[in-house]
Amino acid sequence: MxxxxxxxxxxxGGPATLxxxxxxxxxxxxxxxxxxxxxxLCNQCGNCARRCPAVxxxxxxxxxxxxxxxxxxxxxxxxxxxxxxxxxxxAPKWRAPFTVRERIVMHSKAVKExxxxxxxx
Amino acid sequence: MAPRTITPFxxxxxxxxxxxxxxxxxxxxxVVDVLPAIGYGHRGIEKACELNxxxxxxxxxxxxxxxxxxxxxxxxxxxxxxxxxxxxPPRAKYLRTIWAEMSRTHSHLLWLGLLSDAxxxxxxxxxxxxxxxxVLNILEITAGHRVTQSVSIVGGVRRDIDDDQKKxxxxxxKDVRQEVAALNNVLVNDxxxxxxxxxxxxxxxxxxxxxxNCGPHxxxxxxxxxxxxxxxxxxxxxxxxxxxATGGDSFSRAAVRxxxxxxxxxxxxxxxxxxPEGEIAAKPKGNPPANEATSRVEQPRGEVFxxxxxxxxxxxxxxxxxxxxxxxxxxxxxxxxxxxxxxxxIIVLSIDPCISCTER
Numbered sequence: 263m264x265x266x267x268x269x270x271x272x273x274x275g276g277p278a279t280l281x282x283x284x285x286x287x288x289x290x291x292x293x294x295x296x297x298x299x300x301x302x303l304c305n306q307c308g309n310c311a312r313r314c315p316a317v318x319x320x321x322x323x324x325x326x327x328x329x330x331x332x333x334x335x336x337x338x339x340x341x342x343x344x345x346x347x348x349x350x351x352x353a354p355k356w357r358a359p360f361t362v363r364e365r366i367v368m369h370s371k372a373v374k375e376x377x378x379x380x381x382x383x
Numbered sequence: 384m385a386p387r388t389i390t391p392f393x394x395x396x397x398x399x400x401x402x403x404x405x406x407x408x409x410x411x412x413x414v415v416d417v418l419p420a421i422g423y424g425h426r427g428i429e430k431a432c433e434l435n436x437x438x439x440x441x442x443x444x445x446x447x448x449x450x451x452x453x454x455x456x457x458x459x460x461x462x463x464x465x466x467x468x469x470x471x472p473p474r475a476k477y478l479r480t481i482w483a484e485m486s487r488t489h490s491h492l493l494w495l496g497l498l499s500d501a502x503x504x505x506x507x508x509x510x511x512x513x514x515x516x517x518v519l520n521i522l523e524i525t526a527g528h529r530v531t532q533s534v535s536i537v538g539g540v541r542r543d544i545d546d547d548q549k550k551x552x553x554x555x556x557k558d559v560r561q562e563v564a565a566l567n568n569v570l571v572n573d574x575x576x577x578x579x580x581x582x583x584x585x586x587x588x589x590x591x592x593x594x595x596n597c598g599p600h601x602x603x604x605x606x607x608x609x610x611x612x613x614x615x616x617x618x619x620x621x622x623x624x625x626x627x628a629t630g631g632d633s634f635s636r637a638a639v640r641x642x643x644x645x646x647x648x649x650x651x652x653x654x655x656x657x658x659p660e661g662e663i664a665a666k667p668k669g670n671p672p673a674n675e676a677t678s679r680v681e682q683p684r685g686e687v688f689x690x691x692x693x694x695x696x697x698x699x700x701x702x703x704x705x706x707x708x709x710x711x712x713x714x715x716x717x718x719x720x721x722x723x724x725x726x727x728x729i730i731v732l733s734i735d736p737c738i739s740c741t742e743r
Contacts (some may be wrong), residue, residue, distance in 0.1 A: 265569050267565050268510060268562070268565055268566060268569075271562075272510075278513045278516070290520075290523050290524045291524075292524065292525075292527060292542070293523050293524070293527055293528070294527040294528055313438070313439075315435070315438075315439035315441075315442040315443070316442070336442060336531075337528070338442055338533045339527065339533070339541075340438075340442075343541065
């Protein structure tokens, strides 16, 4: 008898599960989902690679590459917190599953060159 | 004398949440002796913490356990802050308290679901976990992730809870409180639940203290002992009294956790009302000094004890974690002999075993 209030609430409240994929789950605004990198803002300072607890970010300073290993990334947002140029942001939608361990290679475009001959592309 | 057999209970068993092996020495259906074996989840986290710089260890320590992960991270930050010592801002203390109690709510709801499932009361398991989804959703809205929230840093917290989120959390918590109270009534008054838990796995007051128990397991034997009475973080300013039961059996342990679930919701609502404005983090100066520090915090399963030793570099010299289930497992060797084989799952679940915490 004491289960009656719960039973009535459930009877008229609709199912507790979401009709996925017909009705997808909208991510919350400040949820941590996946890493997004903006090539135009990165200046290869290396803060993200130094602070990453999972060693998921590598920098190649000669080729001006920013490399992410998504299978190591734990989406903790430490890289985004420490980026002085806000080149990394953590977007709310959860990353899609992947079947191949590939690294993501991006090119930093805001690196300041030493010497006056070349300016960064 | 009846012939004795040894039956392994675990490490893989449908009723166990985590891998522990208990070799039950049985005479017919009665347990005569228990031989535990742990080590199925050991990952060497304490050693890994020495190899990392100290800010990165927060993320390692959180992953010692999935259910108590928020409090592991916060206790690590607490013990490292004591090395300086570093005082965190008042708002950070309240935020840590709120997230710790939110974590306790979801952990106890998980346990109540598992306990119901252990009897075979599957519909109750589904109901408790349906309510738990609401708590996990507010954890995701405020902290960022449902499990392994990563909100704490050395010096305070990383995120703030703004007014919209606070209003939403309060609404959800009031709703959760009402639904949980209705379900708790059912669990506590049901004849079958009482038949399977009352008088099973009895530990007296003196036995509980002698065995070194902690947490709700200890409080169910009548010992009024809770780390939150120390008044760390914001607990000193909230109206908090430990919940104690006197039966010493599995039913008392369930009753203590049922009371603590409602108490955790009430503490969150109170903390939301009293939270001051201000900064959310203090910046630590330099490396952790060559010093030792300890921290005792109340996790959902009991008292977790952290010891840290700094040596002036960015790496810690030593981190030692003594988790509550590590202290509660020896009590199984006293509770299980004498009971029937069908009671073993209920008694083992009633200590709320978290073997990934035990073995790190």
